[in-house]
Amino acid sequence: MSPRSARRDRWTAAALAVLALAYLGLGRHYPLDTLATPGPGVFPLVAGLALLVLATWQLLAAGRSASAEGAAGTTRGPAPRGGSSLARAPLAMSLVLALYASILPIVGFLPASVSLVFLSARLMGLPGWWRPAVLAVGLTLACRVLFGSWLGVPLP
Amino acid sequence: MSELLAALTPGNLVACFVGVVLGTIVGVLPGLGPAGAMALVLPLTVKLGPTAGLIMLAGIYYGSMYGGSTTSILVNVPGEAASVVTTIDGYRLARKGRAGAALAVAALASFVAGTFSVVALQLAAPPVARIALAFGPAEYFAFALLGVALLATLSGGSPAKALATVVVGVILSTVGMDPLGGTVRFTFDVDGAQAGLSFIAVTAGLFGVAEVLATMAEPSSTTPPTRVRFRELYPSRAELRRSLPPMLRGTGLGFLIGLVPGPAATIAAFASYGVEKKVSRHRAELGTGAIEGVAGPEAANNAAAGGGMVPLLALGLPFTPSTAVLLSGMLLSGVTPGPFLLRDHPQVFWGVIGSFYVGNAMLLLLNLPLVGLFARVATIPQRYLMPAVLLLCAVAAYADNNNAFDVWVMVAAGILGYAMRGLGYDPAPLVLGLVLGPLLERSLLQALTIGRGDVRELWSSAPAAVMLAAAAVAFVSPAARTCLHLWTRGRRPSPAE
Numbered sequence: 001m002s003p004r005s006a007r008r009d010r011w012t013a014a015a016l017a018v019l020a021l022a023y024l025g026l027g028r029h030y031p032l033d034t035l036a037t038p039g040p041g042v043f044p045l046v047a048g049l050a051l052l053v054l055a056t057w058q059l060l061a062a063g064r065s066a067s068a069e070g071a072a073g074t075t076r077g078p079a080p081r082g083g084s085s086l087a088r089a090p091l092a093m094s095l096v097l098a099l100y101a102s103i104l105p106i107v108g109f110l111p112a113s114v115s116l117v118f119l120s121a122r123l124m125g126l127p128g129w130w131r132p133a134v135l136a137v138g139l140t141l142a143c144r145v146l147f148g149s150w151l152g153v154p155l156p
Numbered sequence: 157m158s159e160l161l162a163a164l165t166p167g168n169l170v171a172c173f174v175g176v177v178l179g180t181i182v183g184v185l186p187g188l189g190p191a192g193a194m195a196l197v198l199p200l201t202v203k204l205g206p207t208a209g210l211i212m213l214a215g216i217y218y219g220s221m222y223g224g225s226t227t228s229i230l231v232n233v234p235g236e237a238a239s240v241v242t243t244i245d246g247y248r249l250a251r252k253g254r255a256g257a258a259l260a261v262a263a264l265a266s267f268v269a270g271t272f273s274v275v276a277l278q279l280a281a282p283p284v285a286r287i288a289l290a291f292g293p294a295e296y297f298a299f300a301l302l303g304v305a306l307l308a309t310l311s312g313g314s315p316a317k318a319l320a321t322v323v324v325g326v327i328l329s330t331v332g333m334d335p336l337g338g339t340v341r342f343t344f345d346v347d348g349a350q351a352g353l354s355f356i357a358v359t360a361g362l363f364g365v366a367e368v369l370a371t372m373a374e375p376s377s378t379t380p381p382t383r384v385r386f387r388e389l390y391p392s393r394a395e396l397r398r399s400l401p402p403m404l405r406g407t408g409l410g411f412l413i414g415l416v417p418g419p420a421a422t423i424a425a426f427a428s429y430g431v432e433k434k435v436s437r438h439r440a441e442l443g444t445g446a447i448e449g450v451a452g453p454e455a456a457n458n459a460a461a462g463g464g465m466v467p468l469l470a471l472g473l474p475f476t477p478s479t480a481v482l483l484s485g486m487l488l489s490g491v492t493p494g495p496f497l498l499r500d501h502p503q504v505f506w507g508v509i510g511s512f513y514v515g516n517a518m519l520l521l522l523n524l525p526l527v528g529l530f531a532r533v534a535t536i537p538q539r540y541l542m543p544a545v546l547l548l549c550a551v552a553a554y555a556d557n558n559n560a561f562d563v564w565v566m567v568a569a570g571i572l573g574y575a576m577r578g579l580g581y582d583p584a585p586l587v588l589g590l591v592l593g594p595l596l597e598r599s600l601l602q603a604l605t606i607g608r609g610d611v612r613e614l615w616s617s618a619p620a621a622v623m624l625a626a627a628a629v630a631f632v633s634p635a636a637r638t639c640l641h642l643w644t645r646g647r648r649p650s651p652a653e
Binding site for chain 2: 005008009012016019023026027030034035036037038039040042043044046047048050051054055057058060061089090093094097098100101104105113116117120121123124125126135136139140143146147152153154155156
């Protein structure tokens with residue numbers, strides 16, 4: 001394990017520990033009752049503690065790997081692959097998806113889905129305007145017919 | 157017998173055909189796996205009714221195992237993780253001009269293994285279900301815990317990471333109503349969350365949306381497939397003779413590995429290749445284009461898919477993401493898998509088993525003549541394919557509960573799945589945690605109630621005690637190794653000393 005991945009694992013383990021603590025904190029709102037009549041808070045308590053233990057274990061394991069690598073003289077990990085534009089593309093797609101989820105109940109299935117397919121096709125690198133537009137309209141109508149008309153799914 | 161023949165009704169035959177064709181296409185396409193594809197068509201299968209719907213889902217499941225080999229051999233791109241091993245010798249055979257023979261042997265091995273595993277499933281599931289009738293909450297809790305422990309230990313990566321991922325899935329399963337008392341938990345007053353997080357939305361996000369995001373981050377080029385003519389599909393007599401022993405070894409090994417939780421198909425394929433390297437008469441040729449390197453792993457991954465159905469149908473416990481989606485499909489259709497499935501819904505149980513025979517025959521007939529066509533599917537540019545995957549994910553997520561909140565869940569799960577890939581976490585254990593969470597909670601609380609608060613109730617019966625002990629060993633051994641390593645390092649003098 002490179003120091004970079006060990007550092008990444010330590011941060012992930014710390015994030016899991018924070019998640020476990022937050023979950024345990026929220027779980028305190030639900031009663032534990034007794035072991036004979038366990039309440040809705042018992043299982044979240046068990047699951048939260050399990051995650052906390054596992055996060056600690058992972059933290060120890062990541063620390064062990066990092067120091068072993070450090071002793072071996074490894075100081076730098078490999079350079080990250082891909083340029084900044086490649087790193088930005090998934091972020092842009094995530095924003096498009098969030099936009100889709102926001103507008104779906106407001107504008108309905110057809111306009112929202114045409115927008116989603118059009119924008120995602122553009123982000124995936126489909127050149128020009130008419131090809132993404134034809135793809136968007138074609139796919140959306142096919143889905144509308146298949147799921148809405150044929151299968152009776154009440155699309156918004 | 158009449159229930160077994162239910163698979164031959166026109167509706168079920170069409171469902172089986174559509175399922176195996178979709179499965180083959182999914183297997184051919186790198187990225188979107190069978191679990192994601194099955195989640196996408198869940199709304200469709202619910203409308204078809206329990207038997208036809210499950211036949212279609214099962215067809216996708218084992219059809220993907222068939223399809224995965226096609227691109228491994230022709231393009232050197234495995235469609236599925238389980239087909240990675242096939243690329244080693246399959247692609248080299250294609251380079252030698254034996255692509256047709258390799259494809260035919262892969263299809264034959266898949267057929268032999270698929271048929272054997274159905275017979276074994278047919279024989280094994282009813283007795284296992286009868287034994288499971290004696291299981292109470294403590295035994296179910298112990299068995300689910302053992303499954304989780306084995307999954308974490310056998311998945312190949314870090315056990316701490318796999319276990320943490322399972323627990324995150326379990327934590328997500330506690331959103332919504334608690335399974336016993338009906339108390340609404342962790343919903344933050346969001347109406348759509350009261351029924352819990354949609355399993356379909358989470359699966360579509362983790363596998364479908366995350367795949368799209370990963371494709372955007374690392375776009376790949378596609379290699380034109382090797383052209384195969386129909387007359388080239390016949391393997392020589394020597395190739396067939398050499399294929400038979402690895403096919404049979406892979407089948408037996410794959411079915412047994414399929415019974416164990418974890419990525420069974422992938423493990424089975426690698427294990428079969430390992431066995432061939434040890435015992436095959438032509439082991440020296442493995443890695444240079446030996447037919448044994450195709451026959452064994454292809455038989456093993458198909459047999460493992462059949463083996464994975466035993467815990468699902470007999471116990472109601474899914475141990476792979478694909479069988480978890482099958483479980484979800486069953487529940488959505490009003491069918492509860494487990495020991496009572498055979499008693500309450502024999503037509504579904506035997507109809508699905510019968511469809512496996514039909515589906516395997518269909519796959520053999522489809523995969524040989526249409527192999528060139530399926531290989532071309534792999535070359536569809538991702539800029540056309542991925543927007544379609546996104547739209548299908550969104551429709552599948554919405555259609556589960558007709559709820560826009562589930563689309564948000566899908567988006568969040570997609571981003572989470574993408575982040576998990578980057579951080580070296582496999583998303584499959586999260587799906588299993590989400591499915592097994594309610595079972596773990598219900599059985600734990602019921603066992604405590606039966607034992608009037610005495611935790612010893614959890615290991616009061618011999619099967620529960622044995623399974624809990626095995627789970628404890630599986631849990632503790634990796635953690636103990638970590639502690640031992642830390643301790644020995646602390647005692648070892650540093651280089652400066």
